[in-house]
Amino acid sequence: MQTQETGSSKHASANQSRPGDSSRDDVVIETRNLSKVYRDFWGRQKVRALKALDLEVRQGEVFGLLGPNGSGKSTTIKLLLGLLFPTGGEALVFGREATDVQINERIGYLPEESYLYRFLNAEETLDFYGRLFEMPAKLRRERVKQLIEQVGLNWAKRRPLKEYSKGMVRRIGLAQALINDPELILLDEPTTGLDPIGTREMKDMIIDLKSRGKTVVMCSHLLADVQDVCDRIAILHQGELKELGRVDTLLKVRDVTELQVAGLSDKALAEIRSVIDADGAKLQSVDNPTTTLEELFLSIVQDSEARPGRKATGSDS
């Protein structure tokens, strides 16, 4: 039997791990009070895109950024990549400011729409990005060949990207993000434009990256994808962090108990525990039921709109 209430308050709230709580050596991304205000030409405030975001992403994690359109997740990614400058606070990647060019040696980035040069073919594209990392020619050739095979584009490697389908462009986009064998991979809507097989392959690739100790930060609208691959997620709404924690913890409905009972008679339904004891039945498990990420997401957004300004408070890990 399972009952469920909506509202984020009923879900497990997740505490962010605090600096000093554990070893800080494995912190890959850290934002402190990170804020971004978009201004017009005259410096007047247009949009407050991100409000005092505190985040930590540790090595080897697959971290998901969720939020509706305009929630600030793309802004967060862009701030982490140095594509935007913070209005307040700071964004640190590998312990250095996000605008520091040197950290890009260890980063791979797959943008939302694989913004690639469409007059180049797959080999040229990967070779070009490899040259930006000053990779030796031999290593570059090997890496290009390996990545093209990995993303399954060997048959089209000499065709210019302008002749590629959207899914093919996404694949080559992923390959360019991995050209330098990065430690941190930022994926913006990684499964957009992919067919179900491509989506599955992408998710497998993310899991594979995790198994190789890489850190992956992804933002996506496709909640099922996030649920499948992410260890932890942050839910943003209107520029504020609304929820943060492990996916399995967040999806547990704490105030509802789910009993799985084998051989329970109809008479015992009213007073379960006593009847179980009296009836001599065996209690197999007592647990909280899980909701879907979609339900969690919708409940947080509804709650946020009902009570604007409330931030994530609770905790997990």
Added chain:
Amino acid sequence: MEYVTTPPDFFPWLRESGLTFLLVVVGLAKISILFGYLVTAVRRGPVAALSITSKAIAGGVVDLVRISPRRVMALAWLAIKESIGRRVLVVFVIYALVLMFAGLILDPTLRETGRLYVGFVLNAMLYLMLALAWILSAFSLPNDLKQRTIYTIVTKPVRPSEIVLGRMIGFSAVGSMLLAVMALFSFLFVVRSLRHTHAVEAGSQTSLVTGHRHVIDKNQVGEEGGTTDRAHSHSHHVDDPSRGEMTGPSQGELIARVPIHGTLQFTDDKGQPKEKGTNVGKEWTYRSYIKGGSLAAATWRFSDVRAEDFCDAEGKTDSLPITMNLRVFRLHKGTIDRGVLGSIVLRNPDDPDLVSGMITFRAKEFQLDEIDIPRHLLSGKPGPDGRPMRLDLFDDLVSESGELDVQIQCEESQQYFGMAQEDVYLRSRDGSFAMNFIKGCLGIWLQMVIVLSLGVMFSTFLSGPVTMIATLGALVTGMFAGKISALVAGEYLGGGPIEAFVRIVTQRNLVSPLEVGMATTLIEMFDKAILFILWVILKLLPDFQSYSNIDQVAIGFNIPGMLSLQHLLSALAYLSVAMVVGLFFLRTREVAR
């Protein structure tokens, strides 16, 4: 048009120009830092602005120091691929069409066909390359930002300096390749178009080809053959006119004269030194005139005259070629097609007794007079034996310090010769026309590269269309730098732009003063402000005209190698500034906005 045949001495020029460059760069840097700080202070507060500004400067310096040549080359390669993708090779097709039509339009019967053809092809190349540079550079970076392809670049370990430099180098490589091929075809087009022969007719003249024929002086044709007269700026070799064969190909049309200029001193009709000659009433006072049949003379003092500079192909120096571009002002018509008689006397500046006899010539209007003074000649003053001495021009008439005086007089009374300092020069051994053509192309290349760099620089902070307008503005201003400079210096009548506009509207002439009053004061004030801004812009923008040697190549004057080197260095200075400015704009720009 003023031709620079004698560039300033290299090291003094380098010292002076380098100092000016440093002063301008330091001044600009200070203004930019102050401006950047103030803007940031308004947005983020004075303390944060201090930190942000200092970080931007430090980061910019690091970006400059740590430029990776391999990444720059990768980005340059991308720019080349992008250019090819944008169909820049269409320029070849356009140029091929231009050459095809040139064959139809250019009139080979004109007197100075060499000048016409060379000037045409070089100008066509210049404007095509400038247009190409303008369009290529203006849209590249803005397109990258608009299409967000820049995201995948700046998220790699690429510095803004590398992005700017990579584009500049890439586009310059494309332009250079196009220009090299065009230059080769242009050279072949000119040489093949002008190359012609004549049939020898009746032993004394040639057949009519492209509107001209040549006369053959049989007395000057020996066993080894000789040359025809010089018509339409060229002559032909003739083996044996009596055999009625064809002449050799045209020669002397595509040349690179190396003039040695001197300083001009006038003497009046009483033989007294004067700063200027006679004013014959011409509005353009560039030239002064000397009176014929009098003591009035124009004397040029040439320095560094060395026999080896005037040797022939075999290394022998038998004569001193002098070229004169004298104007003739006639008080009476005389024999109009015969020219006015003039004389040349050579003199050793250290010893007035060492003077040549009078060498006469006839000067015609609007025609170059080229005279070869023989190396061995008789003196104008008698020697100890009362007879003229035999003089060696280079040993006796040139002083120990290498100076030589050349005095020109008009020998016909009632007639005048007009001249300016540049009108008479010693013609040293000619340079190679092909090399001079290449130097002319180098001038085009430098202009193209500067436009590319300006375009890339503007595109780091402006959108594509605005970059186009800004680059065009810089180009046009740079092309008319001389005229704008004269306007700023107050050399034009009618005041500044606003005063000129008022004069047009109120239909006033250029010289009558405006009424004294508040309005005039305001007009003058605004004009001064505008002219000051123009002055600043002029000081910052390159003077494109100074890089253009097209007319000099077309008219057949050698471009000194040192001048090309100076142009190259000054262009490099502009490129480096454009790169640094572009770097700072790109660095302080949020590429994701």
